[in-house]
Amino acid sequence: MTFKTRRAGISRRQLMVTAAGVTATGIVGLPGRAFAADPIKVAGIYTVPVEQQWVSRIHKAAEAAVGAGTADYVYTENTANTDYPRVMREYAEQGYGLIVGEIFGVEQEAREVVDEYPDTAFLLGSSFLQDEAHPNLAVFDNYIxxxxxxxxxxxxxxxxxxxxxxxxxxxxxxxxxxxxxxxxxxxxxxxxxxxxxxxxxxxxxxxxxxxxxxxxxxxxxxxxxxxxxxxxxxxxxxxxxxxxxxxxxxxxxxxxxxxxxxxHFEPTLNAALERVAAGDFKADNYGVYSFLKExxxxxxxxxxxxxxxxxxxxxxxxxxxxxxxxxxxxxxxxxxxxxxx
Incomplete structure (x- = not known):
């Protein structure tokens, strides 16, 4: 596996306060207005190199978010499916507010990890639609x-x-x-x-x-x-x-x-960042943001x-x-x- 970092120009203290919290209803997100201006800690987990077509679109959008000051971004590429749950746990333990990636080969295992970290928002490429049983997991796909x-x-x-x-x-x-x-x-x-x-x-x-x-x-x-x-x-x-x-x-x-x-993954990622910042991230289908009209x-x-x-x-x-x-x-x-x- 290869670990990389793309950071916005913020302090260590600011990085710590961007970790996601849980609302009274159990929906994951940040406290909203108090930290809306701070970049959100985003971690990407990819099973292939970031040069690969599909993953490159996620990576490009995340780097654009760093440039816009809305995200602080690190990523791991070439992650084997057998290692995927472990890497998810590591990033969640480190306090990342939003974890993005693709779980087509580890659908069940990923959902088990998601349930272990209700304070973390997960936006993951999946063959299945959202499930209210996993309120902090939003799914997407390239509906192009x-x-x-x-x-x-x-x-x-x-x-x-x-x-x-x-x-x-x-x-x-x-x-x-x-x-x-x-x-x-x-x-x-x-x-x-x-x-x-x-x-x-x-x-x-x-x-x-x-x-x-x-x-x-x-x-x-x-x-x-x-x-x-x-x-x-x-x-x-x-x-x-x-x-x-x-x-x-x-x-x-x-x-x-x-x-x-x-x-273009930017509409998908930006919508998720907005929801995390607003404190109302929830199980949803973000695939619609890949449509032409969006x-x-x-x-x-x-x-x-x-x-x-x-x-x-x-x-x-x-x-x-x-x-x-x-x-x-x-x-x-x-x-x-x-x-x-």
Missing amino acids: QDASYLSGIIAGAMTQSGNIGMVGGFPIPEVNRLMNAFMAGVREMKPDASFQVSFIGSWFDPPKAKETAFAMIDNGADLMYAERFGVSDAAQERGILAIGNVIDTQADYPETVVASALW GGCSLAPLGTFEGKVPEEAMALVAEREAAIKDGSFTVEIDDSEPKSA
């Missing part, structure tokens, strides 16, 4: 299906063969919903499109993702959906296009990555592909984006495992 759908429209306009390869980490809801939304967007422009779908069984194994992508390209795919690192490398080497996920990698693949569905996701600029995507597709993207924001169009949240078709 809106942006994934829009990127699919572009992909549908850019594929020539209609054969698209899709490489994911694990077939769990947070991956499935993005793939399904992307496929729905593709079909807006290419109703007869076919998809090759595979999962590599890892959140961070670029070589395996690359080899899986090569196999799909050999099987006729002329555009790849890069849910994992390594896929765009394969697309670049074979001279085909790719669509990115969560972060914008076009600068690294200027002739390959046409567009990306971006995740500013939690967006379609990356086309950059090098500006003017190269058919006008018809870009007109539909603009139309649907506006409709999603005003509520007249809703992208389906489909958590079922996508299949090759």
Whole structure:
């Protein structure tokens, strides 16, 4: 494991008073107005390097909060699932007011830890919704299906063969919903499109993702959906296009990555910090802050592909984006495992 610190410019005494307290109703939070101006002690616990797509968004938002003076931030990366509960306990014992991370591999164990520290607020990525039995645990996920759908429209306009390869980490809801939304967007422009779908069984194994992508390209795919690192490398080497996920990698693949569905964690984290500061943090679903209308996701600029995507597709993207924001169009949240078709 690797421990790192990102601190705001405050004193040791101020750090101590930012630990969370318990209200009379048992809901976790700070005493509110008395300490609203003090940075909240935030600890991040990640199972992968902070460079990994998904975790990098949390890390970036936390560092932005440090810059804004609303958080004092430390983190641990490359934490094995077997160590995760221990690290949670260590940070809780040290008085951190808000602990963020991802517990997809330790759902039950994490909830046991949460119950041991009712004075600590936990904001954790999870496959499950909030549970009032754990009042100090709020959950989130990257519900960026809106942006994934829009990127699919572009992909549908850019594929020539209609054969698209899709490489994911694990077939769990947070991956499935993005793939399904992307496929729905593709079909807006290419109703007869076919998809090759595979999962590599890892959140961070670029070589395996690359080899899986090569196999799909050999099987006729002329555009790849890069849910994992390594896929765009394969697309670049074979001279085909790719669509990115969560972060914008076009600068690294200027002739390959046409567009990306971006995740912005800032609205999620800022909402949690506000609740902790106000003293009313509680079990809740923070996934809604990832929606397009909340500013939690967006379609990356086309950059090098500006003017190269058919006008018809870009007109539909603009139309649907506006409709999603005003509520007249809703992208389906489909958590079922996508299949090759």
